[in-house]
Structure formats: structure tokens, C-alpha cells
Amino acid sequence: MHNQIFETALGVTSPWFVQGVDFDAAKKTLTIRVDFAAGSRFAHPTAAGLHPVHDTQVKRYRHLNFFQHECYLEVRTPRVKLPEGRVVLVEPDWAGKLSGFTLLFEALVLALAQQMPFAAVARTVGESWHRVHAICARYVELAVAAADLSETTALAIDETSYRRGHNYLTVAADADERKVVFATEGRDAETIERLAEHLTEHQATPEQISSVSIDMSPAFIKGVADHLPNARITFDxxxxxxxxxxxxxxxxxxxxxxxxxxxxxxxxxxxxxxxxxxxxxxxxxxxxxxxxxxxxxxxxxxxxxxxxxxxxxxxxxxxxxxxxxxxxxxxxxxxxxxxxxxxxxxxxxxxxxxxxxRQTNGFLEALNGLFQTAKRKARGYTRFATMRTVLFLIARKLDFARINPHAA
Known part of the structure; x- marks a missing residue:
């Protein structure tokens, strides 16, 4: 009976079922064992139809806490044989985008990371800083890669420092939607060239940009003139x-x-x-x-x-x-x-x-303030990749719900 309660709570449906539950009071952990019915066949995105199970692997996923106890799903995961002979792993629907976590746990980490430094999130959920950062970086990369910029015609571009010395990153945002769409290292004309390439990779063209708001940086002015040929420059x-x-x-x-x-x-x-x-x-x-x-x-x-x-x-x-x-x-x-x-x-x-x-960089200036505050709270970041992830999380405009329905 208690297995059915956990199935309902977890949303586990056929062919999956809860096979058993282990509670360790000393370690404060709850492990829920999940299996699938014998004879089940599974779909795989690379091949049409349902495929027979070749063998299985036991995988362990961190889930949301059960009261104050850490909760894990221990799942007997099938590997299926495709028609061309390949053997591939089929993970359950609740498996996260990073190995070892459920979608619900990753959604919790994302929500916390938009309010707290990674170190504080790591202490809260009981995971390492690196694992928390890896979850956030993975979701940012997936969301940025899926962005459709085909309707973008006006950009606001600004720079911000991310480390002591002359370490800057350039940020570009859709001026109408007020959302960050691009970030790269540096503040020279080449950053605008990389922005133009980013537009091309996301269903847009440099020629469709009709208006750009920038500061009076000669490098930005040259970059816009060279790589966004139809953009009218505004100095707000x-x-x-x-x-x-x-x-x-x-x-x-x-x-x-x-x-x-x-x-x-x-x-x-x-x-x-x-x-x-x-x-x-x-x-x-x-x-x-x-x-x-x-x-x-x-x-x-x-x-x-x-x-x-x-x-x-x-x-x-x-x-x-x-x-x-x-x-x-x-x-x-x-x-x-x-x-x-x-x-x-x-x-x-x-x-x-x-x-x-009337195009302004004001909202990017405000975002820069939040960014610098986050950097101070975290006692500084040193890697550009980390700063880029933090910047997109603070902006809070990425559509994570398309990747994880629990992250709406």
C-alpha cells in the first residue's frame, strides 16, 4: 500500500512502479527503488516504435527532500536494442538534464540560484558547489541554444566588469523584450562580430537589426558599423x-x-x-x-x-x-x-x-547593478563561463519551462 502512495506522489506510471522503499534514520536518507514491468518495450527519440530491453543499469537520482531527509530514486533503467543493432539507454521521463538528478530537483536548484549565490544553494540542498553550478550552466546553455531571435530588430549593448583588472564582458539584449540574448568576453569591435554570428545561428540576420543603443565606445561604434549594417545608432x-x-x-x-x-x-x-x-x-x-x-x-x-x-x-x-x-x-x-x-x-x-x-540601456545598467551585487555576495567569480551563467540567471528571462516543465 505504501508503495502505491509513493507512486502517486512521484507521478510514477506504467510500465514503471515503486518496487520498495528503504529509510535510513542514521544517515537521514530515503531511497525509493523504482522498476519496470517485465516484458516492457520502450521508445527512443532516434528510432520510431517501441524497442525490446537488451539489459539494465541501476541509476541513482537525487530528488526533492522528504521532510528533512535526502531522497533518492534508485531506478533499474533499461537499455534497448534499436533496429540497426545499437544498444542505447532509455531514462525515465522524470530524469533531469544532468546525470544523477530528477527534473524536480533541478527546478528547485534553478529557482534558488536566481535568488542566492551557488555556495548558498549548495548548502541548502546538500550538494557541492560544482554540481549546483553544473545544473545551472546546463540549463542556461540549453535555453540560449533554443532561443529564437527572428523577431529581434532593436538591440541594447553594454559592458560590465567581471574580474579585477581589465576583464570585461559585453552583453546584448532585445531592447523591445528587455531580455538578454547574448554575452561574450571583451569589449572591442570583435564582440559585435560575435553577436552578428550569434544572430545568424538563431534564426535572425545582422541586416534585420534596425536600431542599436550603445555607449560612446569607439570599438562598439566601429563594430556596429561593420557588422550590423542597417542599424541606426542611438546614444541615450x-x-x-x-x-x-x-x-x-x-x-x-x-x-x-x-x-x-x-x-x-x-x-x-x-x-x-x-x-x-x-x-x-x-x-x-x-x-x-x-x-x-x-x-x-x-x-x-x-x-x-x-x-x-x-x-x-x-x-x-x-x-x-x-x-x-x-x-x-x-x-x-x-x-x-x-x-x-x-x-x-x-x-x-x-x-x-x-x-x-527613446532607446535606452537603462535596464542593462540595472541588470549590471544586480550582477555586481551577486558577484560580491559570492566573494567574486573568476571564470567567464561562470559569470555568463550567473548573468543569464539574474536576468530571469530565459524560458526554462520548455526544457523542464517544473521550472516555469
Whole structure:
């Protein structure tokens, strides 16, 4: 009777049945022995029909815990003889994608790994770090390999560091679906070439990409021009404003050497005025009132003007105002902001394109923050393959349910 209860709980159906159960209280393990009915024939994906059993192997699968006890399925697994004479193993439907686990156990590991470092998952489920990582890497590879990019027309591309020193990986995402579709080592033009090859391997073509959002990296610009020939490049507003904010801070540091009143104003100048506490807002307003005499106040005003221009949606208006802004800055005495004006002039069309496309890398920047947090929690990762697996898990956009119905 208790065997039938376990059959029902496990979803074991004919020709499989639970042959017996062994409980070891000392080792805190439960082993469920599974067999198949004599005379059974089994299907195999490489040959049509049902095939006779040639011999068997006993395989052991880690399953979900039974209360606080580790649970294993010990299965007498058939090897069948195919019509051409080959003998192949036929694993049961509940066998996982990695040898030695059930689909349910792998689904649990995947769910935990999207919330916790691999080491913490390993402690929770009682397996080694390497086995947990192997499960996650296997599912990521299967899901990425099965991805269909035939409808992808807009990409967001960004870089992130994955190790101390100059160790970077480049990440590409479907800008409309906001899901990561590609990751590779490096941040040079060759990464875009590898991205183009990846598109070709997944029912897409480089020519179908009509829009790409990138930072102002010369390598990315060259890579897109060479390998995504129909893509219109967009430099989103936020990257431009980051450069302008850096110029404001540089101006403050230079002017502070002769004007001690600027000390303590760094964050008031860098943050949005509406988000400042009342005391900092008053200090900022006092500085802005001296816009004609303090270069830091002038730099702040230029940045705010730039922000307002890039908020507009009429491309001809933006083009005219942005060109005039650059002219005004170049005539000023705010040297750090002149560097921003030169940058804008050198990337003018891509910055103006933001007015129409409104395509941004913001969600990739947020993903990068989660990625760096995960890396710190895990006390760092050293291998690119591991970082790629972690990145796709954090993004949480892969369809694991197509591989494992329990991983929906």
C-alpha cells in the first residue's frame, strides 16, 4: 500500500512502479527503488516504435527532500536494442538534464540560484558547489541554444566588469523584450562580430537589426558599423548626462581650490534638485544665484539646459538647440564642459536619434547593478563561463519551462 502512495506522489506510471522503499534514520536518507514491468518495450527519440530491453543499469537520482531527509530514486533503467543493432539507454521521463538528478530537483536548484549565490544553494540542498553550478550552466546553455531571435530588430549593448583588472564582458539584449540574448568576453569591435554570428545561428540576420543603443565606445561604434549594417545608432540621454555631471564635478574640484565655499556641495550638484533635502536645496539655490560669477554654477546650469533639450521630442528642434548649446559652451570659460560639447559634436547624430527612438540601456545598467551585487555576495567569480551563467540567471528571462516543465 505504501508503495502505491509513493507512486502517486512521484507521478510514477506504467510500465514503471515503486518496487520498495528503504529509510535510513542514521544517515537521514530515503531511497525509493523504482522498476519496470517485465516484458516492457520502450521508445527512443532516434528510432520510431517501441524497442525490446537488451539489459539494465541501476541509476541513482537525487530528488526533492522528504521532510528533512535526502531522497533518492534508485531506478533499474533499461537499455534497448534499436533496429540497426545499437544498444542505447532509455531514462525515465522524470530524469533531469544532468546525470544523477530528477527534473524536480533541478527546478528547485534553478529557482534558488536566481535568488542566492551557488555556495548558498549548495548548502541548502546538500550538494557541492560544482554540481549546483553544473545544473545551472546546463540549463542556461540549453535555453540560449533554443532561443529564437527572428523577431529581434532593436538591440541594447553594454559592458560590465567581471574580474579585477581589465576583464570585461559585453552583453546584448532585445531592447523591445528587455531580455538578454547574448554575452561574450571583451569589449572591442570583435564582440559585435560575435553577436552578428550569434544572430545568424538563431534564426535572425545582422541586416534585420534596425536600431542599436550603445555607449560612446569607439570599438562598439566601429563594430556596429561593420557588422550590423542597417542599424541606426542611438546614444541615450543618460550616457550624455553622465558626462555632463562628471564635467560639473570636475569644475567644482578645480574651483574649490580657490573658493572654499564650494566644499560639501558635491552631492547637491550631482543629484536632482527635487530629490535633495531642504538644507542641501537651499545651498544649491544660493550657488545657482551666482551663476554669472562662479563657473561651477555655470556648469550646473549648462547640464540642466542639456537635460531639458534632450527631453524634447521634435527632432529638428533638438538638433537646433543642441547645436546652439555646444556653441554657447565653447564660448564659455567652463573648460570641463567644453569636453562634453566636443563629445556631443563628435556623436551628434546618435545623440539626436534618442529624440525619436527613446532607446535606452537603462535596464542593462540595472541588470549590471544586480550582477555586481551577486558577484560580491559570492566573494567574486573568476571564470567567464561562470559569470555568463550567473548573468543569464539574474536576468530571469530565459524560458526554462520548455526544457523542464517544473521550472516555469
Amino acid at each position: 540621454k543618460f550616457h550624455v548626462i553622465v558626462h555632463a555631471s562628471a564635467a560639473v564635478d570636475k569644475t567644482r574640484r578645480l574651483e574649490q581650490k580657490t573658493d572654499p565655499d564650494l566644499k560639501g556641495l558635491r552631492w547637491a550638484l550631482l543629484k536632482d534638485r527635487d530629490r535633495l533635502p531642504e538644507s542641501q536645496r537651499a545651498d544649491l539655490d544660493a550657488l545657482i544665484a551666482q551663476v554669472t560669477t562662479k563657473r561651477t554654477a555655470c556648469a550646473w546650469a549648462y547640464r540642466e539646459q542639456l537635460r531639458e533639450i534632450l527631453e524634447r521630442r521634435q527632432i529638428n528642434v533638438v538638433r537646433t538647440l543642441l547645436a546652439q548649446w555646444c556653441t554657447n559652451v565653447m564660448r564659455s570659460k567652463v573648460e570641463p564642459m567644453k569636453e562634453v560639447a566636443r563629445l556631443i559634436r563628435n556623436h551628434f547624430d546618435g545623440i539626436v536619434a534618442w529624440t525619436q527612438t
